[in-house]
Amino acid sequence: MTYLLALDQGTSSSRSIVFDTQGRTVAQAQLELPQIYPRPGWVEHDPREIWRTQLATAREALAKAGIGAADVRALGITNQRETTVLWNRATGEPVHHAIVWQDRRAEPACAQLREQGHAAAIQAKTGLLVDAYFSGTKLQWLLNEVPGARAAAERGELAFGTVDSWLIWQLTGGKRHVTDVSNASRTMLFNVHRNQWDDELLALLNIPRALMPEVLPSAADFGRTDAEVLGSAIAIGGVAGDQQSALFGQACFSAGMAKNTYGTGCFMLMHTGDSFQTSRNGLLTTSAAQPNRAPEYALEGSVFVGGAVVQWLRDGLRAIEHSGQVQQLAESVPDSGGVMMVPAFTGLGAPYWKPDARGTITGITRGTTLAHIARAALESIAYQSAALLSAMSRDATAAGGRPVSELRVDGGACVNDLLMQFQADLLGIPVVRPACVETTALGAAFLAGLSSDVYAGTDEIATLWRADRRFHPTLGRDRAEALMQQWEHAVRQATAD
16 A cells, blocks of 8 residues: 655644545644744744644654555645745754744835835736735845844855745755745745746845745655654655645646635635636735646635634633534524624735734624624634635636636535535535545645656546535525625724724
8 A cells, every 4th residue: 555644734733644545544643833922913933843743743643554654655745835934054943933924024014015116016927916924025024133134144044935845954854945836926036927936026025046945846856854754765745835735635627616725714716727817806816736847827815814713712702612612602593693703813815905904893782692703703704705706706707717616615614514504605606525624635645646656647636536515505695695795894894994
């Protein structure tokens, strides 16, 4: 039996999953990743904790599967994307905590870029809107604010990477400083038409090119792990940012296919084939996971706070003891009782792009209970995702395509039947949950399998995808549209000056 090992390094946890070649989970392990909040709007991770937890889960998953590293054909990596790590090449030590994708400290630098008129040129090259979400201005902040960092970078002593690059550096004992196109495309420094770092953008942000990793296709030779890391050397054959990896794991290989991942945030991607489409509705154009050097693209919408709103119910309001209780609490009332929650804890992402928005709860009456608030919190995930799909469908039809006809879903919150049914009701199209909801890790495993000849191509992988349940809309379209109008009204209240 041949096995594939996927390392899934996320915002709130590090996981490792062993898959067989049919895409079935054999064993998995997970450890929570501590969050660091130095100031309001700032979010950090300790890169050493990222590595420690990821390595521990990889070893545990192999042990649970009853196999050794020698039994693994290839290893794939998927990761939280825009999170920025800067480290010393000689010592391998980070020069600062990693700045997490949710972090907003670089917003003043982004505002300056917009005011100077650079936004259109940046979007044309990268497909991205100018926002502190992306890695470029995070890296710029590190170089400007960490004592000695810029001088060390100019001497060639430092290395920049997203989390995939940091893990590969550690896995290979510092032998490989690489990334893939999907992660590179999220930095605001990468020309997605040419699949290379853009010298003009690097100069605009005053970032030395020597910092940047080599960029490879998503299925490629990223090096081999040092034998002592996992007990035997394993080929690292697949790398993709978590959302592009989930799109790949959902077998969305052709234009018009879409998926939504319900994690800490929510991320909806629609494959657009080899067509670079600039959104007119607040979405991003991003590089899809690429099995070879031929560019492939996707439209993407990002919700900053998805499943994190359930964590807030647990840790902030203490309305529940563990996340699994939210469905039972929400189902204890027939609806939200007119309560609307806009969980703009770190601003609003697509399609609104309101960095200064803050969370609001509206419609509270004397009869409002914690159950109503819990239901409104859960429904806020579906409302935000529905706004994304609406924008995506408008872009698709404007480009001569068709609106999305079904939405494939994955991520932790997709196991919540109440949420998935409400999502289908708002969208008016089927919501399809796969048999394997760990599609982010599965995508990385599939990419690793492609590069190591486990699979002949994407057509073979598509035959392995299986549906678990389809949620069909039961709500009338008039009622669904009225609910979306209420949601948009609540958003306007959250973004009012």
